Structures are given as C-alpha cells and as structure tokens.
Amino acid sequence: MRSRRTLRQGLMWAWPIVPVVGALVFTFGMLPLFGVNPFEAMEAFFDGALGDLPKRLNLLAFWVPLVITSIGLLVTFTAGLWNIGVEGQIIMGAIAASFIALNVKAPPVVLIFLELTLAMIAGGLWAALSAVLKTRGRVHEIFSGLALNAIAVIFTNYLISGPWQPPEGGSFRGTAPFQDGALLPLFGDSRFSVLSLILALVAFVLVFITLRGTFWGLKLKALGKNPFSAYLLGVSSERETILAMAFCGALAGLAGSIRVLSWFDSLRQSISGGIGFLALLVVMLATYRILLVPFVALFFAAVLRGSTTLHLRTQLHTSLGGILTGVMVLFVLLFGDPKRLGLFKDKKDGDGGGPEVSGRPVDPFGKDIPLGE
Amino acid sequence: MRVDLKDIRKYFGPVRANDGITLTLEEGRIYGLLGENGAGKSTLMKILSGYQPQDSGDISIDGQVVDFDSPASALAGGVGMLYQDPHDLPPFRVIDNYLLGRDKRVRLDYADAERELKETMGRYGFILDLNARVDTLSLGERQQLELVRLLAGGAQVLILDEPTTGISADQKVLLFESMRKLAFEENKTLILVSHKLSEVQELCNHAFVLRRGQLVGQSEVPCFNEALVQMMFGQIPARSERVLFELGDPVLEVDNLTVSDRRLTVEGVNLSIQAGEVFGVAGLEGSGQRHLLQACAGLLHPEVGSIKMAGADVAGWSYHHMQKAGMAYIAAGRLEEGLVAGLTMTEHLVLAQPEHSYFVDWNGARQQMEDRIDHYQIVGRPESTADELSGGNQQRLLFALLNSPLRLLLLEHPTRGLDVQSTNYIWELLYQRREDGTAILFMSADLDEVVERSDRIAVFFGGRMSRIVKASETSVEELGHLIGGQS
Numbered sequence: 001m002r003s004r005r006t007l008r009q010g011l012m013w014a015w016p017i018v019p020v021v022g023a024l025v026f027t028f029g030m031l032p033l034f035g036v037n038p039f040e041a042m043e044a045f046f047d048g049a050l051g052d053l054p055k056r057l058n059l060l061a062f063w064v065p066l067v068i069t070s071i072g073l074l075v076t077f078t079a080g081l082w083n084i085g086v087e088g089q090i091i092m093g094a095i096a097a098s099f100i101a102l103n104v105k106a107p108p109v110v111l112i113f114l115e116l117t118l119a120m121i122a123g124g125l126w127a128a129l130s131a132v133l134k135t136r137g138r139v140h141e142i143f144s145g146l147a148l149n150a151i152a153v154i155f156t157n158y159l160i161s162g163p164w165q166p167p168e169g170g171s172f173r174g175t176a177p178f179q180d181g182a183l184l185p186l187f188g189d190s191r192f193s194v195l196s197l198i199l200a201l202v203a204f205v206l207v208f209i210t211l212r213g214t215f216w217g218l219k220l221k222a223l224g225k226n227p228f229s230a231y232l233l234g235v236s237s238e239r240e241t242i243l244a245m246a247f248c249g250a251l252a253g254l255a256g257s258i259r260v261l262s263w264f265d266s267l268r269q270s271i272s273g274g275i276g277f278l279a280l281l282v283v284m285l286a287t288y289r290i291l292l293v294p295f296v297a298l299f300f301a302a303v304l305r306g307s308t309t310l311h312l313r314t315q316l317h318t319s320l321g322g323i324l325t326g327v328m329v330l331f332v333l334l335f336g337d338p339k340r341l342g343l344f345k346d347k348k349d350g351d352g353g354g355p356e357v358s359g360r361p362v363d364p365f366g367k368d369i370p371l372g373e
Numbered sequence: 374m375r376v377d378l379k380d381i382r383k384y385f386g387p388v389r390a391n392d393g394i395t396l397t398l399e400e401g402r403i404y405g406l407l408g409e410n411g412a413g414k415s416t417l418m419k420i421l422s423g424y425q426p427q428d429s430g431d432i433s434i435d436g437q438v439v440d441f442d443s444p445a446s447a448l449a450g451g452v453g454m455l456y457q458d459p460h461d462l463p464p465f466r467v468i469d470n471y472l473l474g475r476d477k478r479v480r481l482d483y484a485d486a487e488r489e490l491k492e493t494m495g496r497y498g499f500i501l502d503l504n505a506r507v508d509t510l511s512l513g514e515r516q517q518l519e520l521v522r523l524l525a526g527g528a529q530v531l532i533l534d535e536p537t538t539g540i541s542a543d544q545k546v547l548l549f550e551s552m553r554k555l556a557f558e559e560n561k562t563l564i565l566v567s568h569k570l571s572e573v574q575e576l577c578n579h580a581f582v583l584r585r586g587q588l589v590g591q592s593e594v595p596c597f598n599e600a601l602v603q604m605m606f607g608q609i610p611a612r613s614e615r616v617l618f619e620l621g622d623p624v625l626e627v628d629n630l631t632v633s634d635r636r637l638t639v640e641g642v643n644l645s646i647q648a649g650e651v652f653g654v655a656g657l658e659g660s661g662q663r664h665l666l667q668a669c670a671g672l673l674h675p676e677v678g679s680i681k682m683a684g685a686d687v688a689g690w691s692y693h694h695m696q697k698a699g700m701a702y703i704a705a706g707r708l709e710e711g712l713v714a715g716l717t718m719t720e721h722l723v724l725a726q727p728e729h730s731y732f733v734d735w736n737g738a739r740q741q742m743e744d745r746i747d748h749y750q751i752v753g754r755p756e757s758t759a760d761e762l763s764g765g766n767q768q769r770l771l772f773a774l775l776n777s778p779l780r781l782l783l784l785e786h787p788t789r790g791l792d793v794q795s796t797n798y799i800w801e802l803l804y805q806r807r808e809d810g811t812a813i814l815f816m817s818a819d820l821d822e823v824v825e826r827s828d829r830i831a832v833f834f835g836g837r838m839s840r841i842v843k844a845s846e847t848s849v850e851e852l853g854h855l856i857g858g859q860s
Contacts, residue, residue, distance in 0.1 A: 213732055213733055213735070214731055214732055214733060215723065215729045215730065215731055215732070215733050216731070218720055218723055218724060218733060219724065221716065221720070222713045222716055222720070222724055225713045225714060225715045225716060226708075226709075226712075226713040226714060228709065228710050229708075229709070229710055229711055229712055229713045230713060230724070231692070232692070232702065232704065232710055232711055233711075233713070233721070233724040233725050233774075234693060234696055234724065234725065235724065236693060
C-alpha cells in the first residue's frame with residue numbers, strides 16, 4: 001500500500017512532463033504541413049540555442065533575468081495575486097538603474113551597488129502601487145498592472161527621446177551607452193555576467209526558504225488559498241498583499257537592471273523584451289513549483305534563442321518559438337492537473353481528490369482577494 | 374395549476390437534503406414552506422423549478438408527470454421561481470432585461486414590449502422606469518421586474534424564495550398585495566419560502582414544515598405560532614440540572630447597539646455577559662443573531678451604541694485588534710470562514726497561535742498539533758489538510774485552534790454536524806474555559822442546545838432582541854412566542 005502510494009505521488013510529481021512533450025509533438029508535428037522536416041528544425045533550434053560557447057553564454061545571459069522574475073512571481077502567485085504588472089516593474093527597475101548609470105560618477109563597485117539597489121526599490125514601489133490600488137481602490141491587480149505597464153513603456157519612450165536622449169540627437173532607440181564602470185563585469189566578450197548569476201542564486205534560495213520555512217510564507221499561502229479564512233486566522237490581507245507585490249516587484253526591478261547593465265549597455269525602447277510575460281508562463285508551466293522554475297526558464301530561453309537560427313536555416317518565421325511556448329502553456333493549463341483529468345485517484349479518498357502534493361498551491365485562476373475591513 | 378410532488382428524494386453525498394417529500398399544491402392558494410436553514414426548502418424548490426434534478430420521485434402538474442431539465446423548461450411548463458438574489462443583468466436597462474427573457478425573435482420590438490410590460494406592471498401597481506439601468510434599482514424593484522418577467526413567461530405556479538429579505542416596508546406591502554391578487558383573483562398557485570413565521574401567518578392559506586429533509590407537519594394558517602415552531606424544531610426536552618458556577622465581572626457589555634448590512638438592520642441591543650457565563654442566542658436564521666456576534670468580533674462596526682470588552686470601549690476596533698485582546702470567533706462556514714482548504718492542520722495551528730517567530734519551528738508545531746489532535750479527538754494526522762477532514766473533524770479542528778486563556782468566545786452553531794457524544798465532549802471543554810473567566814456567547818439553530826447549554830438566553834426576531842430569559846426558568850412555550858416575534 002505504502003509503495004503504491006509513493007509510486008502514485010511520484011507519477012503525479014512527474015506529470016508536468018506530459019503536456020510539455022505533448023506540445024512539442026504537436027508543434028513540430030505541424031511542420032511537415034509547411035514543407036519543413038521537423039527533425040531538421042529541431043536540430044536548428046538546438047544549434048541556435050546551444051551550438052557553441054558564445055551562444056551558451058548568451059543563453060545564460062538571457063536566462064538569468066527571466067529566472068529572477070519568475071522566482072519573484074512565485075511569491076505573488078502563492079498569495080493568489082496575478083501580477084501582470086511585472087513587465088512594468090522590470091522597466092522601472094531598468095530606468096532606475098539607468099538613472100544612476102547616466103548621472104552618478106563613482107567607483108564601479110559603488111555604482112553597481114547603487115544601480116541594483118535603486119532598481120529594486122523602483123520595481124518594488126511600482127508593484128506596491130498596484131497592490132495599494134487593489135487594497136484601497138478595489139482595482140484588480142490585472143487591470144492596474146496593465147495600465148502601469150503601459151505607463152512604464154511611455155515613460156521609457158519619453159526619457160530616451162527627451163531628457164536622456166544621446167548628445168547626437170534623439171533617435172527613439174535608446175540612450176547613449178553607459179559609462180564603462182556602470183556596467184556589470186561581463187564574462188569574456190559575451191553578454192553574460194557572473195554577478196547576475198550569483199544574484200539569481202541568492203534570490204532562489206531566499207524565496208525557497210521564505211515559502212517553505214517562514215511564517216510570512218505561510219501567511220501568503222493561506223491568503224492565496226482563502227483570503228477570508230486567512231483573515232479570521234489573523235492574517236492582515238492588506239499588509240501581506242502589499243508586501244508580496246513589493247517583494248516580487250523588487251526582484252523584477254533587479255531583473256530589469258540586469259537587462260540594461262549586461263544584455264544592453266543603455267536604456268532601450270523595449271528593454272524587457274517581454275521577459276515579464278514570459279516569466280508568467282514559466283511559473284504556470286512549472287506548476288508553481290520553485291524547483292522546476294530554473295529548468296522551465298532555461299527551456300523557454302533556449303526556444304526563443306533557437307528560433308533565430310531556425311529562421312535562417314529553414315525560412316520558418318522566428319515566431320515559431322513563441323508559438324511553441326504558447327502551445328505549451330495551453331497544454332499545461334488543459335492537461336496539467338492530473339487530478340482534474342481524473343487520473344491517479346486514490347480509491348480511499350473518494351471524490352474529494354487525493355492528498356495535495358506538498359508545496360503546490362492551488363490554481364490561482366479566478367482568485368480575488370476580498371479585503372476584510 | 375395543481376402540483377403534486379411525490380416522494381421527492383435528493384441526496385448530496387451522505388446528506389439527505391430531501392428525503393421522500395410528498396405534498397400537493399392547489400391553484401388559487403398561497404402556501405408557506407417553512408423550515409430552518411438546511412431543512413431542505415431550497416433544494417425542493419430548485420427541483421420543482423427545474424434548477425436541479427431530483428434523484429427519485431415524480432412531479433406532476435395537473436395530473437401529468439413532468440420532467441423539467443432547466444429553469445427555462447420549467448417556465449415553459451408554467452413554473453417560475455423568484456430567487457432571493459435576482460437573476461437579472463445589472464448593466465442592462467429594465468426594458469432590455471425584460472426582452473431578454475421574452476423575445477425569441479431576431480429583431481427586438483421595443484414598442485410592443487414596452488406596452489406589454491407597462492400593462493403587467495400596472496395590474497400590480499409596480500412603477501419602474503423602463504430606461505433605468507438595473508443596477509440603479511433597489512432590490513425590491515429588481516424583484517418586481519423579475520416577477521413581471523416570470524408572469525410574462527407564462528408562470529402559473531410561482532415560487533418566491535425569501536422575497537421580503539432586504540426590501541422596504543412599502544415594497545413588502547405591494548408585494549403581498551400582488552401575491553394575493555395573483556392567487557385569489559388570477560387563480561395562480563403561490564409558494565412562499567420563508568423562515569419568517571409572521572409573514573406566513575399573514576399571507577398564506579396553508580403551511581408545510583420541513584425538517585432534516587422531511588415533511589414533518591402541515592397546517593392551515595393562521596394558526597398558533599407554537600405549533601409551527603414545534604414542528605420546525607421538534608420537541609424540546611426539559612433542561613438537565615447543572616452545577617452553578619460563580620460568575621465574575623462583566624466581560625462583554627453591549628449598550629443600545631445598532632448594526633446593519635445590506636439585508637438587515639439590528640437595533641437596540643442591550644446585554645451584559647459576565648466572566649464564566651454562557652449566553653445563548655436563538656431565533657430563526659437571519660433574524661440578527663449573526664450580526665450581534667460579528668459586531669462583538671469587530672467584523673461589523675456599530676452605527677449606534679457601544680460595545681465594551683473587559684471595561685474597554687471596543688466599538689470600532691478591528692477584528693485583529695479584538696483577537697489580540699482575547700476574543701475568538703468561530704463562524705458557521707468551516708471551509709469558507711475559518712479553515713483554509715489545502716493547508717495542513719499543523720499550518721493552521723502555526724497561523725492561529727498568538728506568538729510568531731520569523732522562521733517556523735515545524736517540528737515543535739507538529740508535536741503540538743499532535744497533542745491537540747488527541748485532546749480534541751480529531752480523526753486525522755497533523756499533515757492532513759483541512760479539506761480532507763470530515764465536517765465534524767473540521768469543527769473539532771476549529772476548537773483545537775483556539776488559544777487560551779480567552780476573554781470572550783463567540784460561536785456560531787458550535788456543534789453542528791457532531792454526534793451526541795462529541796457534542797457533550799466539546800461542551801465539557803468549553804465549560805472548562807469558565808475557570809479562565811472566559812465569557813461565551815453562542816448562537817445555534819438547535820433550540821435544545823440553547824436551552825441545555827446556556828445560563829441565559831435571548832431570542833432574535835426581525836432584527837430585534839427579545840428580553841433576556843434564564844435558561845433554567847424558561848419554557849418551550851415562552852421561547853416559541855419569542856421566536857415567532859411575540860413578547
């Protein structure tokens with residue numbers, strides 16, 4: 001009995017592989033319709049992402065901010081919040097870091113410390129604004145997030161075409177390159193910085209411990225699953241909502257600063273490159289499990305990096321990468337929950353559903369936080 | 374139309390919501406359907422109105438067995454139900470809502486609909502601005518719109534579920550007039566679902582009483598309130614003797630309290646509960662008991678009057694503030710308002726404890742939860758999640774999460790779903806709290822429990838609290854009077 005139970009739990013744990021493989025088969029299975037050999041396409045993908053060392057380093061450079069953002073989103077998802085505004089929080093972090101990089105003269109260590117700190121504060125405040133709009137203004141975080149995203153984009157455009165435009169005139173493309181000391185130390189001539197990897201590792205450990213072992217993490221979990229019961233148990237929904245959003249925003253801001261300080265060398269028009277939205281997909285595909293997040297993020301990064309080479313080799317449009325990730329998320333949402341599909345049912349438990357796999361929050365879809373007065 | 378319900382059964386898992394109900398409704402009469410919350414009234418009416426299917430049993434209309442698979446098909450068959458919360462589309466105009474239920478053609482004929490709507494409204498004295506958006510209407514006005522829509526849809530049998538909750542006195546008079554007109558002049562069959570005895574007495578010809586899914590009695594009305602109360606609650610045994618307990622200083626003092634929510638205003642409540650005292654509140658569901666408890670918990674703030682806990686003025690304190698000051702509240706909905714589905718018992722305990730360190734001592738908490746599982750006789754392990762527990766065990770878990778000592782303990786239906794033995798055990802544990810000077814204020818739908826467990830009792834009726842009676846000196850007759858709204 002015991003071993004059957006463990007086997008069942010093991011199968012449930014490994015289940016997320018199923019929709020992923022399903023999506024791969026589905027997407028590549030379509031390629032022959034367009035006259036492309038799917039195996040050739042896969043090889044092109046693989047080469048484009050991991051073909052040689054510079055490519056691998058650039059993949060890593062793309063992956064780091066994606067992981068940091070995804071890890072931050074785990075915190076808001078745990079609290080039952082849909083932090084769509086994460087994109088804007090990345091941008092605000094990038095703007096804050098650029099402000100220091102363009103205006104402050106100091107030794108590199110001080111400069112970088114200031115850039116990263118201010119980026120985290122800016123991202124955190126931008127997210128907290130969304131949270132306060134929710135708790136005080138009763139605006140759902142999805143809508144305030146979308147609005148704040150738009151404002152952040154417009155603000156970037158204003159800066160690069162106005163006050164921060166390069167001396168040779170505004171081109172609407174970006175600011176002048178930052179001073180050398182302002183950039184993160186890069187590895188060789190790639191865009192990858194070891195420092196950013198260390199920061200990602202710290203963020204990972206921090207969130208892992210917070211969600212597993214701290215009282216705050218438990219409060220967020222309760223809040224995400226049942227806000228009113230959590231309130232009655234003594235959890236202040238307003239405080240925790242704001243803190244969870246600010247925490248995620250700070251990590252998103254950090255990711256934004258890493259984008260401007262290593263991937264680019266200046267503030268650009270589309271600074272985030274959609275990393276925020278991508279991170280939302282990463283977390284959903286990882287079924288809200290922190291241990292899966294780095295791998296899913298790596299997979300996503302590889303798909304997107306690989307699609308460029310794919311285009312060159314097979315004439316397929318680069319958006320195939322986006323299609324693949326999109327299909328994958330749809331498959332996960334449709335088939336990702338084995339219990340909902342009626343698989344692995346424990347006879348003894350009846351219809352009530354088997355025991356929850358620990359650390360797996362409920363699907364936060366449709367969760368709204370009614371705030372107790 | 375004559376409606377026959379024959380041996381209607383509907384089970385939800387182990388719960389027998391309708392357990393073989395047989396009754397007959399004649400045309401041209403108004404019927405009252407009485408029963409406490411959970412007695413099976415709503416289930417029965419939802420079955421009759423096509424909202425959900427019965428497990429077994431037959432519905433026949435004018436002798437023909439019918440099978441409604443949706444509210445629309447029920448309405449086509451002549452049965453319409455007016456729900457407690459109107460099923461309309463708030464952002465639309467009145468006329469659009471009316472048309473949505475009516476017009477099956479592609480082109481909307483506003484002029485025709487307007488004439489029709491005005492004519493029906495005029496017959497019952499309803500006045501609505503046809504171009505007003507539904508969300509600007511009062512609940513009573515939305516009800517009128519819904520009623521007109523059902524009538525236009527051809528309803529001959531009309532079910533009204535708690536129609537007087539949340540509407541004004543004038544609207545109530547108008548509603549009752551139109552109901553009489555529908556029944557006595559237009560020969561329709563009306564069913565009033567209610568737990569307000571006075572309304573049934575005032576309006577109906579005949580009352581059916583449900584309890585625990587069964588039809589336990591019926592009577593022509595008006596009749597004596599006590600007869601109906603006794604059918605609703607069953608026989609109440611005499612109170613057993615209990616050792617006297619020396620009461621302490623007042624813990625809770627409520628003075629001239631007024632609180633309200635959307636549906637009900639509770640006015641002029643005065644009471645004082647001493648340390649070690651158990652104060653029971655009875656009354657039909659929704660008469661204001663819950664408002665009192667929530668006001669004392671800091672969940673509803675008083676509009677008038679004061680609340681003092683242990684001498685301190687706590688009116689306006691937040692729930693969390695009250696909690697820190699030694700108040701605990703167990704609400705009726707276990708998994709909705711109290712427990713978190715998906716969290717383990719240990720996690721609940723950690724959340725509920727007054728002291729917290731930043732890092733959780735999971736081993737210590739688990740140990741402690743194990744002790745409490747023993748003490749409160751919960752069937753489950755510390756890592757069982759709240760939703761894996763049975764209802765009775767969820768209730769025990771709520772008690773296990775209480776801290777000690779407490780000043781004030783507020784309980785809604787403290788032993789609902791527990792068997793006799795567990796009920797006795799839980800009350801034993803509650804009585805032990807008197808030693809700490811805890812005052813207990815509880816409400817229960819179970820009159821037995823209120824009489825048996827309390828020192829003093831008050832009854833709520835329509836937002837008013839009755840005089841306070843001593844549990845040892847009261848009688849079934851007296852409580853029956855109070856529950857029915859007589860003093």
